[in-house]
Amino acid sequence: MAGRIRAEDVATVRERSPIAEVIGEYLELRNAGGDSLKGLCPFHDESTPSFHVTPSRGLYYCFGCEAGGDVLAFVREMDQLSFSEAVEALAQRAGIQLRYEEGGYVPRNEQSQRQRLLEAHRVAAEFYAEQLLTSRAHEARQFLKDRGFTRADAEHFGVGYAPPGWEVLTSHLRQKGFTDAEIMLGGLASQGRRGPYDKFRNRLVWPVREITGEVVGFGARRLDPEDTGPKYLNTQETPIFKKSSLLYGLDLARREISRRAQVIVVEGYTDVMACHLAGEKTAVATCGTAFSSGHVQLLRRLVGGPSSGSSVIFTFDGDAAGHKAAVRAFEEARGEFTHTYAAIQPDGLDPCDLRLERNDAGLQALIDAKRPLSEVVMENQVARFDVNTIEGQLAAIDAAAPALATVQDPDAWEKTVQWLARQVKETNLDLVKRRVRVGASAQPGHRQDEETQQRPAPATRARTYDLRDPTVRRERQALKLAIQFPHLARSFDELDPTAFTVREHQAMHELIRGRGGVAAVEYPQRWGLDLYDAAPNEVQAAFLTELASEPIEVDGELSEQAATEILRRIRLDVVSRQIAEIRAQLERQDQQGDPEEYNRVFVELMTLQERKRMIQEGTHGAM
Template structure:
């Protein structure tokens, strides 16, 4: 078995894996000033972005959940990998061949399980795509052609064909060196009476990719009447594929979703294809499951969903009763978004794929453009079927729709829809309708907390209910100056110079700050001639534990509260204030000693200490004058 990856190769992986690019595959990042980028944290729910990336130092940190690290740590956390697996994955993407301490290059069989399963899926996708051109795949090509897709379209989306044989894929992957256990673990095969057999047979298959573009599963549509399986068969739950947190087409749509601040949620693989080809490149779909909370988290990160009413999520559903039920289920999840949500329903029940075949690309674009706010759609769906020409019918419709209005968490929006409901019903008594909605709202949410929208607070991750009180006051100006000085030491060590290295760790009031100061000393001090990213990595390597390492990461990402004419001036001010504090302690010690001496009997020692006191008082005055700029 291969040994530890060589340190120089790990450093090369970090160097050739730009953190902004790697993180940007999973969430949208925007300029936060000072060379930093920000986005919505992928590791906890939040309404406003607290996830920061500093490309110059190759680090990320979330000020909401206090998680942070380098590019390798991000891949570990986001894809649940070990350190070695994360390095191997980044190395593969960067084209780096890793060497191990025991010598030689890593053989394929020694790669981590995830890497093996990813590679097996890539080989399977290539196999299926090649099979689509075979004579046997005529039914698959006919299926695509009837839905308006050409060979180039199938190639663009990686559509393939699974032969009707029992072991066609298994034999192919065995020949490529993959073990049976990996094919079963990947969901590409299942155990048969005499060994593994292909999971997908005689079906058209779509590769399902994660946000980074790796194939992690397949969706397969049956083509033959004798196939007694479901119409669509998806990869089962595997170490790679979790259908509740995968969006088909998100890898292709993510850049346009971020640029347009729009996501269009459709119901199937062919619908995604039709939308993209028709000029709606923000379309995505779930993979064999209802749209849920994990899907929302992914979309919010891609949308940078922080500014209310600026972006939009559009759900497309069939116009039949099943489509309406799906839309109402989406309504239950709507208020997890900050941005606006809409529903686009084709009255004749055509889905985007059929709509494109019958009426062309423009009809698909028109469907998306004709969207209705999801709240309005949900309320109107409740009042359909009631006789609004009678008082009894209007009252019954009000009782049916009022609970929907009452469940809107934004108080102002709830009131506006109550007024609209009055108009749609023709009751013409806004106060009556508002009272009815308020009664139901009070009943439904008796103890609801509110957030910035007037709605329920987000159910994001929170820290421990009770945190141990620190032994220092973090709001103490002296402690805050220490923190600023350490930020400079981590981010811009050159502006501090050897004067910083003369300050001992015990001069820092906050124990965590003293620990970071010790790490800086252990790494060689701020005058070590290395670049910004290398310096941050060096400090993290010297950290004695995760707590100190996390603080170093935070200090490397947190903006410096600049307060001066220049970096040099600010650094000088902070150094002066810290040294002034050191001198003040020395003055106090000398005064204490002088108080214990008898000047008549211990003249020589008294005079020496008094001279030192005068010199220190002069030094303190000079330092205080230098440090005025940091106040």
């Protein structure tokens, strides 16, 4: 195996991987004021953004769960990669060829497993796209044409063709240097009695990409009516293909989703294509699986939580299966977004067919006619009962109560109650309200609230000091200043370890001094990362990212004068503690009756008091 990646190459990868750009490929970041961006933390559930990115220092930190680090730490945590795999992934993104300690470049067969599988899928996607242009792909091209898609549309979405034959793709990948084990592990081939055979054969193929744009699997549509296989065939679960955390089209829709805080969830690959081409560019689709909690978390990072103004629109058929899917989506999404809607086409046309029959305007009309998903679910629940009887009316209200409980806006809740009363043919509105309130808390449909109550709080770093202590806060200010703005903290190096009263602060002071102090800072923009790299353990690295991300508390803009004042207060704290110790010593000396020692200590006290006066007047900076 190849040795360790060269340190200078790791540094180059990090320098060419702007942290805001990389993290912005996973979640929506918004301006947080100053040199800071914020978004919903991808590492724990939250409704209000507490995840901060500081591009100038190359660090991120979450004030909710205390996750933090540099761009490599983020990619490692998000994609569950080793350090080397994270470096390799970012190197590939930045177009950097890595070198390893043993010398030379890493051989292709010695790349990490993840990188090998991603490379195999990239080659496969290119192969399928090329095959779509061959003569034997006539049926595949006709399929696209019949659904209103052009060659340019196919190229934009990466649509390809898997030719018939048992080993066409497998042979191609072998020629490119991939082993049979890699091809099968990635789900591109299956094991037969005579060896591997292609997973997809004589099918139209759509590449499924991660949010970052890397191909991790495929969805394939049957073309031969005599083929006894499933109409749609998807890559099975692999080390890089996880259906519950993938949405087809998300790589193309991501920026528009973030900009509009809206996403449209459709059922098929051609539906995504149709929506995008009709101007609804926030459309995505699940990959052969129902909408799940994994998809919820993926979308929350882009559109925000329930207080962000976010909207999720689900499209369903008007049949029984569509209603069942609506209930399932409601159970997963309720309480997670500001608004959830259902866009239902009564005549059963899916978005692709709707665009084909009624042009772009027909598809847009479907989206515009969306209804609150809670209303659709309640309608389905009410339909189960005979509301012409008292028993049926009460049972229908009870069944609808959990869905109504998710309506947060008071005015909307009032109107929805009125709507429900009409649905169950009950004229006594107070009765409906009372029954709804009781039913909402009693029904098992209140699952989300129960889960929220049972969810453990994010793990936090144990503290050995009290942030309410003014001295601790002042020390913290000084450390933040030295880390974030070393050019304004020149006198920080004059502080010795006794200037800090708690273990964490003393360790951070030692870390800064170990790097030469602020006087040795040549490139302020790299200072935070230098300290992060030098941290001896994860606890101190986490504390470093916290201090590097937390705002410095000053009135107005941080200036050299304000920075000087922060450090002056630390020096005052130190000399004040020394004076208190000397006074206590004088009391003991007075009781012992040793005049000579008393006078010596008294002179020391006078010296300290004079030093304190000079610090207060700003005429003495030294400790």
